[in-house]
Amino acid sequence: MKLSKILFLSTMIMGTLITISSFSWFSMWMGLEINLLSFIPLMNENKNPLSSEASFKYFIVQAISSMLILFNFLGFLISKEYLSPLNFLMEIIFDSALLMKLGMVPFHFWLPEIIEGISWMNTFLLLTWQKIAPMILVMLNSQMNLFLISIIILSLLISGINNWNQTSIKKILTFSSINHMSWMMSIILLNQSLWVFYFIFYTFISFNMIFMFKMTWTPSIQDFLKMLNSSKTMKMSFMFNFFSLGGLPPFLGFFPKWMILKTLWSENFSFLAMIMVFLTLITLFIYIRLLNQSLMFKISENKMIKPKINNLVLNLINFCNLAGLIIVSLILNL
Numbered sequence: 001m002k003l004s005k006i007l008f009l010s011t012m013i014m015g016t017l018i019t020i021s022s023f024s025w026f027s028m029w030m031g032l033e034i035n036l037l038s039f040i041p042l043m044n045e046n047k048n049p050l051s052s053e054a055s056f057k058y059f060i061v062q063a064i065s066s067m068l069i070l071f072n073f074l075g076f077l078i079s080k081e082y083l084s085p086l087n088f089l090m091e092i093i094f095d096s097a098l099l100m101k102l103g104m105v106p107f108h109f110w111l112p113e114i115i116e117g118i119s120w121m122n123t124f125l126l127l128t129w130q131k132i133a134p135m136i137l138v139m140l141n142s143q144m145n146l147f148l149i150s151i152i153i154l155s156l157l158i159s160g161i162n163n164w165n166q167t168s169i170k171k172i173l174t175f176s177s178i179n180h181m182s183w184m185m186s187i188i189l190l191n192q193s194l195w196v197f198y199f200i201f202y203t204f205i206s207f208n209m210i211f212m213f214k215m216t217w218t219p220s221i222q223d224f225l226k227m228l229n230s231s232k233t234m235k236m237s238f239m240f241n242f243f244s245l246g247g248l249p250p251f252l253g254f255f256p257k258w259m260i261l262k263t264l265w266s267e268n269f270s271f272l273a274m275i276m277v278f279l280t281l282i283t284l285f286i287y288i289r290l291l292n293q294s295l296m297f298k299i300s301e302n303k304m305i306k307p308k309i310n311n312l313v314l315n316l317i318n319f320c321n322l323a324g325l326i327i328v329s330l331i332l333n334l
Contacts, residue, residue, distance in 0.1 A: 011034060012039050013129075016031065029066065032066060039058075039130065040058065043058065054116070054117030057114050065097040068094075094142075098135075102135065104178060105158040108155075108178055116170055121214070128207075135185070138188060139188045143189065148185060151182075159182075163282075179283050183198060183260055205252065205253055208321075212234075212241070216234070224238075242287040242290065252320060
């Protein structure tokens with residue numbers, strides 16, 4: 001890794017830490033800007049001609065949302081320097097700006113296009129680390145209201161519909177991320193510890209998926225299906241990861257969804273919990289349909305395409321997805 005990338009990566013992490021640990025509106029905004037200006041150089045790559053366009057689009061969208069946040073902050077800096085509760089209108093504007101940074105519906109228009117133009121490593125950072133600061137700001141300054149509930153339901157619905165006829169692997173992962181952000185938004189204002197658990201599990205599963213896609217170089221569905229038919233080990237690995245990403249028991253991804261549903265039910269959000277389950281089934285169906293050709297039909301293995309991942313790594317990933325639910329349940333019960 002180049003020294004410049006290490007520098008920008010460290011300042012990106014520092015910007016997030018400044019945002020989530022600040023006591024003043026201005027410090028929050030400053031941390032977001034440091035994070036933004038550090039991530040843009042990481043997006044630019046000499047070997048990728050689409051990265052410049054993607055970084056420019058990312059800058060425009062993030063600048064608009066930062067302007068809305070700064071507009072909100074200035075109204076409070078006139079009277080108070082430190083954090084104070086937002087009124088309803090300011091809270092809606094503030095939440096909308098943060099939801100734009102998160103890429104949630106109806107502010108999701110920029111996220112699929114940008115992820116198509118960046119590398120797999122930057123995709124991982126954009127879908128995981130870059131979500132931390134906006135979500136914690138939502139947690140600190142918002143309440144569970146009809147606006148956020150509507151955003152959660154819309155994000156689950158639109159992400160499932162947009163995933164229906166996708167031919168790009170990156171866009172499938174993008175809309176899956178929007179789906180998981182909805183689950184995190186539903187719990188972040190009720191139980192922050194459970195949000196941390198969900199985010200860690202989602203990061204682990206996303207890393208597994210992106211790592212395997214990067215090693216096998218499968219940008220489209222057609223390449224993905226050819227790669228699945230090249231090896232039974234790869235086929236099982238992707239099957240376990242997709243089922244875990246969709247939250248199907250007994251895989252690891254089921255555990256955080258199960259805990260969130262239990263919490264929502266106990267907090268009298270049972271109607272929201274039922275809607276979330278039904279809308280998530282759309283995404284799970286898409287994953288099953290994606291794997292259907294390789295699982296249900298016997299296809300001769302293509303010897304021309306050989307996976308580039310060590311079987312030991314694949315077996316470790318498979319073990320974590322299969323036995324992770326049992327291990328975590330045992331640890332939490334001790």
